[in-house]
Amino acid sequence: MTGSRRAVAELIASRDGAFETADLVADSRRRKLGVARATIFRTLELLVGLGAVERLDLPSGAHSYVRCETTRHHHHLVCIRCQRAVDLEDLGMTAIVTEVERRTGYKVDRHRVELFGLCPSCQAATST
Amino acid sequence: MTGSRRAVAELIASRDGAFETADLVADSRRRKLGVARATIFRTLELLVGLGAVERLDLPSGAHSYVRCETTRHHHHLVCIRCQRAVDLEDLGMTAIVTEVERRTGYKVDRHRVELFGLCPSCQAATST
DNA sequence: GTTTTTGCAAACCATTTGCAGGGTC
DNA sequence: GACCCTGCAAATGGTTTGCAAAAAC
Numbered sequence: 001m002t003g004s005r006r007a008v009a010e011l012i013a014s015r016d017g018a019f020e021t022a023d024l025v026a027d028s029r030r031r032k033l034g035v036a037r038a039t040i041f042r043t044l045e046l047l048v049g050l051g052a053v054e055r056l057d058l059p060s061g062a063h064s065y066v067r068c069e070t071t072r073h074h075h076h077l078v079c080i081r082c083q084r085a086v087d088l089e090d091l092g093m094t095a096i097v098t099e100v101e102r103r104t105g106y107k108v109d110r111h112r113v114e115l116f117g118l119c120p121s122c123q124a125a126t127s128t
Numbered sequence: 129m130t131g132s133r134r135a136v137a138e139l140i141a142s143r144d145g146a147f148e149t150a151d152l153v154a155d156s157r158r159r160k161l162g163v164a165r166a167t168i169f170r171t172l173e174l175l176v177g178l179g180a181v182e183r184l185d186l187p188s189g190a191h192s193y194v195r196c197e198t199t200r201h202h203h204h205l206v207c208i209r210c211q212r213a214v215d216l217e218d219l220g221m222t223a224i225v226t227e228v229e230r231r232t233g234y235k236v237d238r239h240r241v242e243l244f245g246l247c248p249s250c251q252a253a254t255s256t
Numbered sequence: 257g258t259t260t261t262t263g264c265a266a267a268c269c270a271t272t273t274g275c276a277g278g279g280t281c
Numbered sequence: 282g283a284c285c286c287t288g289c290a291a292a293t294g295g296t297t298t299g300c301a302a303a304a305a306c
Contacts, residue, residue: 002261002305021295036263041296057185059238063295077234086232091224100243104214106205108245110187115228117236130279130286149270164288169271191270 007033008043012053017083018064018076056114075112079119081126088115135161136171140181145211146192146204184242207247209254216243 011027012019021040028035044065047053051071056078058064066076069087078085097108118126139155140147149168156163172193175181179199186192187208194204197215206213225236246254 004262004304034263038264038297039262042261055189057240059240061183061191063189077228077232077236079234080237086234088228088232091228096219097243100205100216100219101245104205104216105248106207106214106243106245107251108205108243109208110245111243112185112187112240114240115225115234115236116238116240117229117234120233123235132287162288165270166272166289167287170286 004035004039005043005046007035008040009047012047012065012067015067017085018056018058018066018078019083020062020064056112059116075114077115077117079122080116081118081122084119084122132163132167133171133174135163136168137175140175140193140195143195145213146184146186146194146206147211148190148192184240187244203241203243205243205245207250208244209246209250212247212250 007028008024011024011031011033014027015023021037021044024040024044025037027033028040044053044055048055048065052068053065054068054076056064056066056076058078059080064078064083066078066085068074070089072089074087074089075091075093076085077088091113093111093113097111100106101108135156136152139152139159139161142155143151149165149172152168152172153165155161156168172181172183176183176193180196181193182196182204184192184194184204184206186206192206192211194206194213196202198217200217202215202217203219203221204213205216219241221239221241225239228234229236
């Protein structure tokens with residue numbers, strides 16, 4: 001645990017939705033933390049390995065990251081407007097995977113499920 | 129419909145799994161089709177718009193494309209070894225989405241579901 | 257004191273764009 | 282002939298890497 005890593009971890013903790021590396025770089029610069037871009041990338045990679053953060057792909061094709069509330073297997077639901085994200089556990093994917101294996105003969109190894117939509121407050125803001 | 133587009137479409141048709149743009153560029157060069165990289169990108173974008181091809185993200189984070197057998201809503205299952213892919217329809221995601229909306233209050237707009245595993249022939253090759 | 261991490265800058269690689277020439281209808 | 286498409290090459294933007302100095306253990 002080094003100072004830079006702690007700094008990056010704090011930047012992530014202070015965000016409550018999906019973010020891109022560029023966001024962290026901007027945050028770091030704004031708060032004058034002096035953390036280099038490369039270090040941010042390296043720390044993210046580390047955190048992904050630990051399961052504290054997950055990488056996901058926005059519909060736009062952009063790579064983002066989200067902080068995970070749990071290290072158990074789960075998926076994410078991200079607001080397409082404010083990026084706020086929630087973890088989703090127990091989506092019943094096991095049954096789907098089994099069914100897919102039966103149908104196709106493939107042996108499914110991993111799956112990616114990402115949901116996108118409007119969070120409650122952005123719905124309210126939109127309908128107003 | 130132009131010559132270059134037809135050429136790209138044929139390159140795609142002659143592949144039976146997920147591929148990257150670099151693959152098409154290599155194919156085009158190998159077959160001396162003289163199709164520029166930029167044109168390949170532009171044609172792919174076009175085909176994605178038509179629903180003939182879909183963009184997906186491999187577990188590695190790399191962007192790939194797959195040819196779609198149907199233009200109806202569906203998902204993909206890709207072999208992590210040979211990239212061979214199959215379309216999956218009717219995965220029962222509607223029920224999951226409804227449940228997620230109930231639980232979270234989000235209004236789900238779109239979802240991405242991608243499955244990865246070993247296709248039957250790669251399983252056979254591996255176990256040998 | 258040895259090992260790991262950092263910052264910096266340069267290198268990389270995928271993707272996009274501007275533009276003049278060529279193809280399509 | 283008007284308009285769209287293509288090739289080329291240069292620009293872009295995100296991500297990675299090499300390396301010497303600095304921090305960690």
